[in-house]
Amino acid sequence: MSFAPLSNDTFLRACRRQATDYTPLWLMRQAGRYLPEYKATRAKAGSFMGLATNVDYATEVTLQPLARFTLDAAILFSDILTVPDAMGLGLSFAEGEGPRFAKVVRDEAAVDALAVPDMDKLRYVFDAVTSIRKALNGRVPLIGFSGSPWTLACYMVEGKGSDDYRMVKSLMYSRPDLMHRILATNADAVAAYLNAQIDAGAQAVMIFDSWGGVLADGAFQEFSLAYTTRVLAQLKRTGVDGTDVPRLVFTKGGALWLEDMKPLDCEVLGLDWTANLARARALVGGAVGGPGKALQGNIDPNVLFAPPEQIAAQARRVLDSFGTPHTDRSSTGPTHIFNLGHGISQFTPPEHVAALVETVHQYSRSQRAGG
Amino acid sequence: MSFAPLSNDTFLRACRRQATDYTPLWLMRQAGRYLPEYKATRAKAGSFMGLATNVDYATEVTLQPLARFTLDAAILFSDILTVPDAMGLGLSFAEGEGPRFAKVVRDEAAVDALAVPDMDKLRYVFDAVTSIRKALNGRVPLIGFSGSPWTLACYMVEGKGSDDYRMVKSLMYSRPDLMHRILATNADAVAAYLNAQIDAGAQAVMIFDSWGGVLADGAFQEFSLAYTTRVLAQLKRTGVDGTDVPRLVFTKGGALWLEDMKPLDCEVLGLDWTANLARARALVGGAVGGPGKALQGNIDPNVLFAPPEQIAAQARRVLDSFGTPHTDRSSTGPTHIFNLGHGISQFTPPEHVAALVETVHQYSRSQRAGG
Numbered sequence: 001m002s003f004a005p006l007s008n009d010t011f012l013r014a015c016r017r018q019a020t021d022y023t024p025l026w027l028m029r030q031a032g033r034y035l036p037e038y039k040a041t042r043a044k045a046g047s048f049m050g051l052a053t054n055v056d057y058a059t060e061v062t063l064q065p066l067a068r069f070t071l072d073a074a075i076l077f078s079d080i081l082t083v084p085d086a087m088g089l090g091l092s093f094a095e096g097e098g099p100r101f102a103k104v105v106r107d108e109a110a111v112d113a114l115a116v117p118d119m120d121k122l123r124y125v126f127d128a129v130t131s132i133r134k135a136l137n138g139r140v141p142l143i144g145f146s147g148s149p150w151t152l153a154c155y156m157v158e159g160k161g162s163d164d165y166r167m168v169k170s171l172m173y174s175r176p177d178l179m180h181r182i183l184a185t186n187a188d189a190v191a192a193y194l195n196a197q198i199d200a201g202a203q204a205v206m207i208f209d210s211w212g213g214v215l216a217d218g219a220f221q222e223f224s225l226a227y228t229t230r231v232l233a234q235l236k237r238t239g240v241d242g243t244d245v246p247r248l249v250f251t252k253g254g255a256l257w258l259e260d261m262k263p264l265d266c267e268v269l270g271l272d273w274t275a276n277l278a279r280a281r282a283l284v285g286g287a288v289g290g291p292g293k294a295l296q297g298n299i300d301p302n303v304l305f306a307p308p309e310q311i312a313a314q315a316r317r318v319l320d321s322f323g324t325p326h327t328d329r330s331s332t333g334p335t336h337i338f339n340l341g342h343g344i345s346q347f348t349p350p351e352h353v354a355a356l357v358e359t360v361h362q363y364s365r366s367q368r369a370g371g
Numbered sequence: 372m373s374f375a376p377l378s379n380d381t382f383l384r385a386c387r388r389q390a391t392d393y394t395p396l397w398l399m400r401q402a403g404r405y406l407p408e409y410k411a412t413r414a415k416a417g418s419f420m421g422l423a424t425n426v427d428y429a430t431e432v433t434l435q436p437l438a439r440f441t442l443d444a445a446i447l448f449s450d451i452l453t454v455p456d457a458m459g460l461g462l463s464f465a466e467g468e469g470p471r472f473a474k475v476v477r478d479e480a481a482v483d484a485l486a487v488p489d490m491d492k493l494r495y496v497f498d499a500v501t502s503i504r505k506a507l508n509g510r511v512p513l514i515g516f517s518g519s520p521w522t523l524a525c526y527m528v529e530g531k532g533s534d535d536y537r538m539v540k541s542l543m544y545s546r547p548d549l550m551h552r553i554l555a556t557n558a559d560a561v562a563a564y565l566n567a568q569i570d571a572g573a574q575a576v577m578i579f580d581s582w583g584g585v586l587a588d589g590a591f592q593e594f595s596l597a598y599t600t601r602v603l604a605q606l607k608r609t610g611v612d613g614t615d616v617p618r619l620v621f622t623k624g625g626a627l628w629l630e631d632m633k634p635l636d637c638e639v640l641g642l643d644w645t646a647n648l649a650r651a652r653a654l655v656g657g658a659v660g661g662p663g664k665a666l667q668g669n670i671d672p673n674v675l676f677a678p679p680e681q682i683a684a685q686a687r688r689v690l691d692s693f694g695t696p697h698t699d700r701s702s703t704g705p706t707h708i709f710n711l712g713h714g715i716s717q718f719t720p721p722e723h724v725a726a727l728v729e730t731v732h733q734y735s736r737s738q739r740a741g742g
Contacts, residue, residue: 163534164673164716165673166673166676166716166718169671169673169674169676170673170676170677173671173673173674173676173677173681173685174676174677174678174681213645215644215645216644216645216669216670216671216712217644217645217646217647217692218647218688218692219671220645253624253645255627256626256627256645256646256647273586273587273588274584274586274587274588274591274624274627275588275627276588276589276627298587299587300540300544300587300590302535302536302537302540302541302544303540303544305537305540305541305544305545306541306544306545307545310544310545314544317589321588321589341587345535345537347537
């Protein structure tokens, strides 16, 4: 496979802790319901899964936000639950509701029946990766992604979203042996899934541990972090272009455990809005010439409901909180990738996103110029 | 007013960082739907507010868990939203749903109309405090409580529970001036409310900042912590018995900000299950003879769905995480009050609570005896 050379490598450079002219940004869930053009494509597709499983539609919606905003990366349009769906649990999205599985995994028999799925069942995802990569034509890099083993397990046990995680935690505290078996299978499935995305053209891969933050201290390390580690250990390091593939890990609500996440074999740690970026940089950002993680985040998506001047002020505050990234082109050092601390809300006015993007690019250039 | 002398002061001693023979415990929402006898009283009362506003019923349900379990404190049965209800917002509880306000506070006119309510409108709460105190007859101390200014504001702006806090954060980021006015009024109302509970017989008071943890770093300090501080500055220090009234502050999801909470003028900090108690103790627990905070928490309420042996193991893990509290009767030092990290689930089997209580009392005695 061969793709067009990359014209904007700012995001990948920041992932590698290389100096950049400005702070790159992209937005979690940037292709989504806040865009009228997304809703139009979704209507044509008939359903969410109709959209996600159709290569042309998935390509179309992935590129939509790039037509409006000067974002520095694209992210595959898909869902975090494609893997358990391929395991045979039967994913569906009822209109106006969240995801739901036809089968749940709550007893030993259901755990016995679990296995790493045949990756051919996820061919539609890998085809979408290749199609998007071609359509991007080198404009910005493409990020592939998966849910974390723990986050997938939450849905597999609960059968849908939850506000108390009662079922999955009941299983975890009652039968930790079964939970470990689910998580081991999930980890190996996620690794195979991300490796296939890399083979299809993904230039970076991100693990979304969306529900790691609901775990107790101790349980997080044992049931989430250990299996993210198991995924990372199996990932390919080189993409189809022969270049390295940065790995990003984002645990929503995980800022408390940043020191535990420091040893992860990944390049970037994502943070939600509860984190203090200055403290996070001091803990894991590293020094110029030394080891460390790039940091990604972390503005509250609700900031985007305020008027543009307030959005700009809050964006500057986040950039100031990280401080000026290192500017030494001969070395690696602390870098920042601007993002939201969680997915963008469907109620966000698109013109407010434009204000955010403009401020981040302009202000981060002025930071590097010494204010 | 004069009440019977206290026969079990373990909780109050631990609040004051005095040595105790064992680690005291009580459970957030210990009077509640997991108890069949609570449901029976609730049915007689007709509605949640019918229960909360009737002094006899409120007394009855407050004492119910003490008849089953050897808990070391009682907590007033009430709701955190009584204060905005007294402000005229019209609180109601639809069957099977959460609280809802008839009026919401989302614009300048609504903020202009807010004021500290006449405490006579909350007389039913203070009467319940006195009635419960009498009924306890010195058995264990009675804790009064209120929602924090920020937590009350969340409900006042949203009108009900929320999963994204879009309305309240939109107002906060768009019109911080209005949000500060709401919070100042709330803080003064909460202080008056807690002082009236103290005058009615409360022996400790707790501020529940249930939604502080949804705020961004920076916003938490400005919009939640600053107003908890404002409440604390106005609280009476001495109860009707002439003894000190310990003050407890619990921010759900606030473990990240423990260092920011260290200067709070209160005796106890509550923690949810994401916190590491050893680290929390090192940060704010203080040394023997030195200043510090008592810590309260922090087992995941979902542990109570596991079988009794697993509950016991997890309870020991929490006690071990804090470590042995100080045992020097001639001095103050680090102490721990065992609790859940959030309210008990309505689905909890009551006999599982018995297993928890027994383990905490027994194991914490053995810790002090050197294991």
